[in-house]
Structures are given as structure tokens and as C-alpha cells.
Amino acid sequence: MNANTMNISRRGLIGSLGALAGTALMPRMAFASAAAEARFPVVTRMVDGYVSSGKLPGMIATLGQGIGTSALDIARGTLARGNPSPVDMDSLFRIYSMTKPVTGMAAMMLVDDGKLRLDQPLADLIPAFGKMQAQATPDGSITDLRPAKTQITIRHLLTHTAGLGYSIIQQGPIKDAYIKAGVVPGQASRMALPGLEKFTPLKSLAEFAEVLATLPLVYEPGTTWSYSVGLDLMGRVIEIASGMAFDQFLKTRLFDPLGMASTGFRVPEAQAPRLTTNYAVAGGMLLPIDPAKTSVYLDQPAYPFGGAGLVSSPRDYDRFLAMVLGYGSFGGRQVMSEAAVRLGTSNLLPVGTDLSRSFIKGNGFGAGGSVGLGEDAGTYGWAGAAGTVGFVSFRAGLRAGLYTQYMPSEAYPVHREFAQAVLADVTQKKAAA
Structure with a gap:
């Protein structure tokens, strides 16, 4: 449910890492990974900046390199203003179009x-x-x-x-x-x-x-x-x-095999303490439009929205990205075939598709996500309406996700800045090697 997406960065090193379209004294409220901060300093500065400036109450980035590796995380802030609970890998976020x-x-x-x-x-x-x-x-x-x-x-x-x-x-x-x-x-x-x-x-x-x-x-x-x-x-x-049923198919074929126990179209009331609050950015202020305690996601939706309905955790969605990056393999199990992943992450656009009025100019499109073309080949992913984004780079063997909650997503250039920060960190690491 997002009108922004991944505009591809022309950097041959790792292909296209798409850019989709508190107070300064706030303590670091989450258990950030020191290893992640050392490896991804530019991403760390970005996450720090949004939370320490008070623009957003919380933000977490997840980054995983190589198949079969656990993701590193860089987390700052809390689930909501006035809530002392830190954002972490198991916090719940409305991922909107990352459902696609x-x-x-x-x-x-x-x-x-x-x-x-x-x-x-x-x-x-x-x-x-x-x-x-x-x-x-x-x-x-x-x-x-x-x-x-x-x-x-x-x-x-x-x-x-x-x-x-x-x-x-x-x-x-x-x-x-x-x-x-x-x-x-x-x-x-x-x-x-x-x-x-x-x-x-x-x-x-x-x-x-x-x-x-x-x-x-x-x-x-x-x-x-x-x-x-x-x-x-x-x-x-x-x-x-x-x-x-669609939601049962997702659970049976994807969520259960991947251990995505925190992902679904409704948040059980017992899990509401893990849910973030979603804000509207208006006039430089953050206005709560979906507080966690009374969230519309606590109710059963009319039907499962396959384009924008999922709530997930950074840990869960990283598992999905890891499976895609592993060409269907996760935890020693082939969750879906390599051929299916390769086809789904390839350019499936009909020949001659008019992109002149689109926001994916220069890109291709696969099964529900943007893909890079030419020297930019090797990425697949999409973003969400409340500031989330997730993608993989097959060339770099990298998966990356960013999670926060605000609308409209274009109020801050989070999607573009995150992709640029990841690219900068990976580029610097390769140059230093």
C-alpha cells in the first residue's frame, strides 16, 4: 500500500540496492549489535539520526550477509513515544506493501x-x-x-x-x-x-x-x-x-517452514505489547494514528489483504529475505524451489510495457517486487507505506531490512537513505578488503 518503491542505484559493485521512493539526549533504548555498528557505520548513523533527533520514536535495521547467517541488527528508540519498551528484532510492524x-x-x-x-x-x-x-x-x-x-x-x-x-x-x-x-x-x-x-x-x-x-x-x-x-x-x-484459504496457504507453505510465528494479518491481543504505534507526520509533529493498544490490527480483517495486510517482525521478515537470498533454501530445508525463486526475482514485465508514468523507470519487476536490470541486475524487494523496506542483493549475498512506523512514507526520505547507506557501507568494506 505504498506509492514509493525502489529506484535502482547504478553501482556495478553490488548491483542495484534500491532507494524506494526523542531529543538529542535520548538514551539508546535498544540492544544494538556492536558487530552490526562496526560493520555498517553509515547505516548506524542514519538510524541514530532519525531517533536522536526526535523525528521518529524508534527504528531498527537488519542486515545479513551470506547464506545461513543470522542477521545483525541496529536498533534505536522505543515502540512509541512514552513507551519505555525498546524496539528489537521481535517488535511488530505494519509492513503494508512489503506483503506483496x-x-x-x-x-x-x-x-x-x-x-x-x-x-x-x-x-x-x-x-x-x-x-x-x-x-x-x-x-x-x-x-x-x-x-x-x-x-x-x-x-x-x-x-x-x-x-x-x-x-x-x-x-x-x-x-x-x-x-x-x-x-x-x-x-x-x-x-x-x-x-x-x-x-x-x-x-x-x-x-x-x-x-x-x-x-x-x-x-x-x-x-x-x-x-x-x-x-x-x-x-x-x-x-x-x-x-x-489464502492466509492458511501462506502459513502452511511459507510462515511455518520459515519459523515466521509473528507474521499474520491480525495481531493477537496477547501480542499487543510488542506492536509499535503508527504515526502521521504533519507540520513537523508526530500524531498517533494507530496506537498499539487500540490498533485496528487487533481486529480480524474482513479478508487477508495480499497487497498490504501483513504485520511482521524484523526477525520474521529477515527469514523470508534469507530464504529468497538462498534461492528457496532456509535452515537446511528447501522451502520453495530454486527455479521458482529465480523466476520470481527475474524481470517478468510483458515486452514493451510502458513505464513512462511509473515510479520504477529503469527497473524491471518480478513477482510482487522490483528487480534490477543490466549492470544493476541482482536485487529484488519492495517497500511499505509506513516507512519499512526490505530487499536482497544476490550479487553481494546481502539482505537488508528497515523498520519504523510513520505515514506518509514520503514525509522522510527513509527508503532512499537506507539503500544509499547500505551501499556505502558495503562499498567501503570491499574497498578496505
Whole structure:
């Protein structure tokens, strides 16, 4: 649920490490790893700066190099202002669009199982998408429509090229239609927030899919990269192809094998003390919009949002990144096949995709995440709407994650600064070797 992503840094050393789009006397409240600080001094200064300046109450970076290694962490601050509990590897964060790579890899498992095909028409699984209408003018009239010339495919859903809309991206009548229909697969607060209009959620992924099929496409399928609800719809596709509820599939095939016990679409009340508070940055102030004690994530969501719904811990998400970096291997077990990971982290964009209006210019896109191209090849990852980001660099044998909670994510250049800091530290280390 984030309109920022990873703009690729042209540094051949490690390929593309994407930049996605208290008081000074505050004590260090978390148990930072001395080894991590020594190895990643630029990242350490960045994390220090955001917390010691009072811009954010807490932040933690996780960095792991090599397959089978534990991540190092650099943590500062607390779960919330006024809360003495330090941020650590087991704190809980709303990862929003970092859910998309998880859903993408789940889909790749089913491709590997032979239950889905990348270029399979979506209508094979959900017939309602067989005869779609597209806007004559993107974000224009929703009555001036034309029949779509191309069928939506699984590839399109994974790569935001299905022509579907997104209420956080579209403007005008199509945005209003999405909100009115309840096709808003995400949540941020119990409060009404500017830009996050109140809506009546649909009751299930099945209903979400059927209602979505009645709305016009913004673009002709396969022609244009446009951030969309494609990965949310993929949740329903996974249910149909696997015969399992989407959230149960993730738990059975990914979370349990990876030991991701703290990751899910709802925070159990007993775990609320580990949950961070999410803030809005407004006028230089931090305003709590989703306090941990009363968080909307303590409730069961209407259905699992495959594009933006997960809450996770730095430790858990690092396990997911470690599995991807290990080409499907984790803890001596092949959680998913090497072929599936290689395919999912490759450029899956349809040939000729128009990127001129996208925020991934110069990049490719894989299964739910941005990928580097050419001399920048070797990275895969994505960012979240509340300041989180996670990626892997296959060239450097590196995985990296950053976790904090504020909205909108563009209020601070955290995504870009983190990628630049990691790049600087890895570059300096290689130069000194």
C-alpha cells in the first residue's frame, strides 16, 4: 500500500540496492549489535539520526550477509513515544506493501507446482474477468469505455500490468467507484484520515474478486505498469488454485517452514505489547494514528489483504529475505524451489510495457517486487507505506531490512537513505578488503 518503491542505484559493485521512493539526549533504548555498528557505520548513523533527533520514536535495521547467517541488527528508540519498551528484532510492524513480495513468492510456488501458469488467463480461474471493459481515457470517464483487447494473465497480476486500479493511486470517478464498491484492500486506522477515505469493506476475497470484475480497467492489460490491487486479487487466485484459504496457504507453505510465528494479518491481543504505534507526520509533529493498544490490527480483517495486510517482525521478515537470498533454501530445508525463486526475482514485465508514468523507470519487476536490470541486475524487494523496506542483493549475498512506523512514507526520505547507506557501507568494506 505504498506509492514509493525502489529506484535502482547504478553501482556495478553490488548491483542495484534500491532507494524506494526523542531529543538529542535520548538514551539508546535498544540492544544494538556492536558487530552490526562496526560493520555498517553509515547505516548506524542514519538510524541514530532519525531517533536522536526526535523525528521518529524508534527504528531498527537488519542486515545479513551470506547464506545461513543470522542477521545483525541496529536498533534505536522505543515502540512509541512514552513507551519505555525498546524496539528489537521481535517488535511488530505494519509492513503494508512489503506483503506483496510474500504473495508473489506464494504464487510462484503454485507456478512451480503446475497449478498456475504465468501466461494463463485470469478468466480460467475467475470467469467474471473474461470480458473486461477499459477506460478510453485513464482516470477519465467511467462510462466512456471500450472492450479490453487482451485477457488479464497471472503475469499481469504479479507485475502491476493487469490494467487494474488502486484507490491510493487513481484519481477522479474511477477512484470514487473503487471506494464506493469497497474495493480498498487495506487498513490504517480506526480514525478517518485525509487520503484514506472511509469505506465499507467487502466480506471475503471471493466477493472482492467478483466486485472488482464489475469495475472498468484503467489500462489495457499488458501495456502499462500501474500500481494496483493485482497482488490482492492474487490472494483469491491462490485460494482457487491451491484449494486452501489464502492466509492458511501462506502459513502452511511459507510462515511455518520459515519459523515466521509473528507474521499474520491480525495481531493477537496477547501480542499487543510488542506492536509499535503508527504515526502521521504533519507540520513537523508526530500524531498517533494507530496506537498499539487500540490498533485496528487487533481486529480480524474482513479478508487477508495480499497487497498490504501483513504485520511482521524484523526477525520474521529477515527469514523470508534469507530464504529468497538462498534461492528457496532456509535452515537446511528447501522451502520453495530454486527455479521458482529465480523466476520470481527475474524481470517478468510483458515486452514493451510502458513505464513512462511509473515510479520504477529503469527497473524491471518480478513477482510482487522490483528487480534490477543490466549492470544493476541482482536485487529484488519492495517497500511499505509506513516507512519499512526490505530487499536482497544476490550479487553481494546481502539482505537488508528497515523498520519504523510513520505515514506518509514520503514525509522522510527513509527508503532512499537506507539503500544509499547500505551501499556505502558495503562499498567501503570491499574497498578496505
